Every structure is written in structure tokens, then in C-alpha cells.
Amino acid sequence: MDMRGMDPVFKGSYDVIVVGGGIAGVAASVSAARAGASVLLLEKQINLGGLATGGLISWYEPLCDGEGKQMIHGIAEELIKLSAKYCFDNLPETWGGRSGNKPNNQRYSTYFSPTVFSAALDGFVIENGVQIRFDSLATYPVMNGNVCEGVIVESVNGREFFAAKVVIDATGDASVMHRAGVPTVVGENFMTYIAHYYDTSMAEELVKNKNTCVFRKWINTGSDMYGNGHPQGMRLLTGVSCEDITDYVIAGKKNLLQKFSQRDKNTFDVMTLPTMPQFRTIRRIVGKTDFRGIDGETFADSIGNCGDFRAGGEGKHYQIPFGSLYNESFPNLLAAGRIISAPQGDGWEVARVIPTCALTGEVAGRAAAQIAVKNQKISEINIEQIRVN
Numbered sequence: 001m002d003m004r005g006m007d008p009v010f011k012g013s014y015d016v017i018v019v020g021g022g023i024a025g026v027a028a029s030v031s032a033a034r035a036g037a038s039v040l041l042l043e044k045q046i047n048l049g050g051l052a053t054g055g056l057i058s059w060y061e062p063l064c065d066g067e068g069k070q071m072i073h074g075i076a077e078e079l080i081k082l083s084a085k086y087c088f089d090n091l092p093e094t095w096g097g098r099s100g101n102k103p104n105n106q107r108y109s110t111y112f113s114p115t116v117f118s119a120a121l122d123g124f125v126i127e128n129g130v131q132i133r134f135d136s137l138a139t140y141p142v143m144n145g146n147v148c149e150g151v152i153v154e155s156v157n158g159r160e161f162f163a164a165k166v167v168i169d170a171t172g173d174a175s176v177m178h179r180a181g182v183p184t185v186v187g188e189n190f191m192t193y194i195a196h197y198y199d200t201s202m203a204e205e206l207v208k209n210k211n212t213c214v215f216r217k218w219i220n221t222g223s224d225m226y227g228n229g230h231p232q233g234m235r236l237l238t239g240v241s242c243e244d245i246t247d248y249v250i251a252g253k254k255n256l257l258q259k260f261s262q263r264d265k266n267t268f269d270v271m272t273l274p275t276m277p278q279f280r281t282i283r284r285i286v287g288k289t290d291f292r293g294i295d296g297e298t299f300a301d302s303i304g305n306c307g308d309f310r311a312g313g314e315g316k317h318y319q320i321p322f323g324s325l326y327n328e329s330f331p332n333l334l335a336a337g338r339i340i341s342a343p344q345g346d347g348w349e350v351a352r353v354i355p356t357c358a359l360t361g362e363v364a365g366r367a368a369a370q371i372a373v374k375n376q377k378i379s380e381i382n383i384e385q386i387r388v389n
């Protein structure tokens, strides 16, 4: 077999490589750079924000506990402000928002424009000293035993190798850590296919209120987060097989056209289709410690707090253990975002939303810098230096 062009070209060394430019990867790369590390952020698409932007989520779940107490600070808070900076929001006045925005909202959460927020993320990352590479799919970690020496990247350049002292997996599907040999667990997902559209029915309100927040509408051609409306006869989707992703995308678009087919075609337009599959729980690592989402559970290695975004979750307080971001057998690999060690159920539910992903990303970045720049062992990291209060 002729394998020409298959040998990777060496492209350079970094203290920290972050794979995936979703919310977790953005937070991880910025925090590692702020802590003095040289950082490369690899993103396979051409926009940052991942599910939050390309997946059209556009609702920043709360940073507060629903009873007036702020639970998450740090980059998660910087990012909610950034999400509201250039376009519509409905951040309440009590949490620093502008008055009069609709629809009404009491918690420290907001709607945001996924397109405009995504555009703003580039500057946030670059101004903090991170080097970004778009169109760069990290395919395989290069391992020396359980130590990761860097990653192979495919792009229009061909196949390249980037070396790193620490690699943070912020892929949303733990593909880097999975391929490195870290034990992982695959989730199952109901079909959810959300696109954004506008129609003439909102035009009057848009003009009257001068607020585009009311104009961007969601259409879901799958089911809600509890599976109500999941297409009859359709299997649950994992998101770790190309077949699942292909079936999901084809079904989602077909259902979308069906849903609109009854309408007068001159009264609406679809603004944006999702550019990545909207699977909530794809694959997560099995770490040193599980974050199980138990109200009030405390950890000696707690790296920050969060609340519960779900209805009925008001007043719930969770600590997240640093041990949920790594597996002890892999000394220079860290997980960030919706792939941390959090079993299906309350743990994964709470861990996977935007603010918690930003929190675990920020901590992973700080920890990576401690390992790469200060030569600390993962097990010896001073939690005080990485915790986000």
C-alpha cells in the first residue's frame, strides 16, 4: 500500500494543547494562558462555542442557585457578560443586565445570539494570548505509555504533529482521552434537532419593543430533554458512531421540512441549521472521583460550586471534585466540559450545561499550567491555586 503523505509533519511544541473550542475549551485555553502557559487551541470547525453557538443552544443556564446566591464565578461569568455584550440578552437588572428586556427572567442566566457570541469568542481567546487553529481535527493522541506527547492533527495542510506537556480534552465526546486509553462511558440520547427561524407573526412585536430577542425562534423536530416526542421506532443515539450522526442529521432536516410544509412559505425563513449534532451526553471519562450531583455533597478537592438549572433545582448546591477531571493513570491528560467523570443522571445533567463547562474548563486550564509550567504532579496540585470561587 502506498502511504505517501501519511507521516505527520512536526509543527511545534506547546505547554498546553486544548482540543475543542466549545465553551469548555475556550475557558480552558484562556485560563491556561493567563497562568503563564503557551497554549494552542485546536478546533475542527471554523467557529468557537461548540454546542452553545454552532449547536444553537443560545440559552446560558444560571450562574446562581435560584435563591439569590451566585454559585459560579470566574470565566463562566466573563462569558455570560460577553454573550450579552454585542447583541440581545435578557439578563436581569439584578445580575447586571439592562432593564426592560423580554421575555422576563429572574435568574443569572440569559438568551444570547449564537452567531454574534461565537464571533466575539475569537477576540476573547486571542486577546488572552491563546493561539487558535481552526479547521484542525485532532485525530489521535501520541502516547508514550500513559503519557501523552502531543496530538496528530488533520487539516487542509495535511497531517501534522503538535507536541505538548499537557493535553486538555474539551471535545465534548472525550475522543482524545478515549483514544489515549482512558476508560470512558458512552451516553444515550433522545432525538433533539433544533433549528432557528423567524416568521412574520413576531414582526409587529419586534418593531414595537425594538428587541430582537423575541424574533429568533426555536423549532425542535425531535423530543424534549426528557424524551417526550422521540420519534417512534427510532433507537437512542450515542453520538460516537458516524452512522448515528448521519441518521440523526437526515431525520432532523426531513422532520424540519415536514413541520414547515403546512405553513405559507412567504411567512417564515429558517435562519440557521445546527452545525453540530445536539446530543447532550456523548461520552465521558471515568475519573478518579465521580461528580454525582448530590445536593450538599462536599469534596476535599472541590474546585468550585454550581447550582441546578432544572425546574425544582432552586437552592441546590453542588461541589465539583478535581478528581472528576482526570484519571490517575494518565498524568498529563485533563478533561473539561461535558466529558468529566459524572455518571448518567443528576451528575452528568448538572455538569454538562454551559456555566459548569466553563467552570471545569477554567480549572483544567489552571491545573494544566501548574503541571506544564511549574512541573507539578497532577496528584500534588494545590487545590487553592486552581479553585474558582
Ligand SMILES: Cc1cc2nc3c(=O)[nH]c(=O)nc-3n(C[C@H](O)[C@H](O)[C@H](O)COP(=O)(O)OP(=O)(O)OC[C@H]3O[C@@H](n4cnc5c(N)ncnc54)[C@H](O)[C@@H]3O)c2cc1C
Binding pocket: 019, 020, 021, 022, 023, 024, 025, 042, 043, 044, 045, 048, 049, 050, 051, 052, 057, 058, 059, 060, 061, 136, 137, 138, 139, 170, 171, 172, 173, 175, 192, 276, 277, 278, 279, 280, 336, 337, 338, 339, 352, 353, 354, 355, 357
Ligand atoms: C439539545 C440540547 C439543549 C441544551 N440546552 C442547554 C441550555 O439551554 N443551556 C445550557 O447552558 N446548556 C444547554 N445544553 C448543554 C450545553 O450546550 C453543552 O453541553 C455545552 O455547551 C458543552 O460544551 P463543551 O465545550 O463541553 O462541548 P462542545 O460544545 O461539544 O464543544 C466541543 C468542541 O470541540 C470541537 N471538537 C470536537 N472534537 C474535536 C477534535 N477531535 N478536534 C478538534 N476539535 C474538536 C467541536 O467542534 C466543538 O466545537 C444543551 C445541550 C443540548 C444537546
